[in-house]
Amino acid sequence: MITIVVASSKGGAGKSTLSVHLSVAAWLVGERVLLLDADPQGSSFAWSQAREADGPTVRAVEPSEVQSALRKAASEGYGVVFIDTQPRAAASLTNIARGADLAVLPVRPTPFDLDTSKPTARIVAAAGVPFAFVLNACKPRSPDIALSREVLAEVGSVFEETIGDRTVYARSLQTGRSCQEYEPTSDAAREIARLWSEIARRTDVVPTR
Ligand SMILES: Nc1ncnc2c1ncn2[C@@H]1O[C@H](COP(=O)(O)OP(=O)(O)OP(=O)(O)O)[C@@H](O)[C@H]1O
Ligand SMILES: [Mg+2]
Known part of the structure; x- marks a missing residue:
């Protein structure tokens, strides 16, 4: 079972948006996917309540219950588990991330967001978890993308x-779907599928189709 924790100390970086979209991307290619919503705000779990499709499974868990939820998931035969986390989770993130295969760290390409990316990276690295940043909500052709990539590359790997920055992300989530289901031919759908492919390569997920 591959476990991927999605984290950022900064609120609103895109943790829940990406947790849900990546969970659906993996599910659409045939993985048995569980999304653990370890954020008391419950954004990912709320999305699942509006969803009609029969996967991926979404469970709300207390941060302190994540490790036992992972053991249960392994015994149930899940292939890929995503964990959506709360902002400013410093204390609990160490415990949540323990044993994960990869931490995906969304960062918006702005100076404030770049500043707060380091502490999150430090926490997951100290827990022995490989991590990679993903630049989220980027304006098309903005010079900030390349500049942010350079800054982040000094701290660690960047997808x-x-x-x-696309309205279809929020719009599709409102309807209990992902952009791949809501607008399958959109740029958003393509970039999410490609991001999942990169994650699968890094974590050695064996493609099911
Ligand atoms: N790529 C994107 N394009 C456009 N809007 C986005 C994108 N990613 C996230 N957003 C928007 O930004 C806001 C915050 O996103 P989200 O809830 O996913 O962040 P979060 O990191 O989970 O926040 P929190 O720290 O509160 O849990 C939401 O309104 C969401 O729709
Ligand atoms: Mg969230």
Whole structure:
């Protein structure tokens, strides 16, 4: 079972948006996917309540219950588990991330967001978890993308794929779907599928189709 924790100390970086979209991306290619919503705000779990499709499974858990939820998931045969986390989770993130295969750290390409990316990286690295930043909500052709990539590359790995600033992300989530289901031919759908492919390569997820 591959476990991927999505974290950022900064609120609103895109943790829930990406947790849900990546969970659906993996599910759409045939993985058995569980999304653990470890944020008391419950954004990912609320999305699942509006969803009609029969996957991926979404469970709300207390941060302190994540490790036992992971053991249960392994015994149930899940192949990929995403964990959506709360902002400013410093204390609990160490425990949540323990044993994860990868931490995906969304960062918006703004100076404030870049500043707060380091502490999150430090926490997951100290827990022994490999991490990579993903630039989220990027304006098309903005010079900030390349500049942010350079700044982040000094701290750690950065995904090739960047995620655009697109209204379809929120719009699709409102209807209990992902952009791949809501607008399958959109740029958003393509970039999410590519980001999942990058994650699958890094974590050695064996493609099911
Ligand atoms: N790529 C994107 N394009 C456009 N809007 C986005 C994008 N990613 C996130 N947003 C918007 O930014 C806001 C915050 O996103 P989200 O809730 O995913 O962040 P979060 O990191 O989970 O926040 P929190 O720290 O509160 O849990 C939401 O309104 C969401 O629709
Ligand atoms: Mg969230």
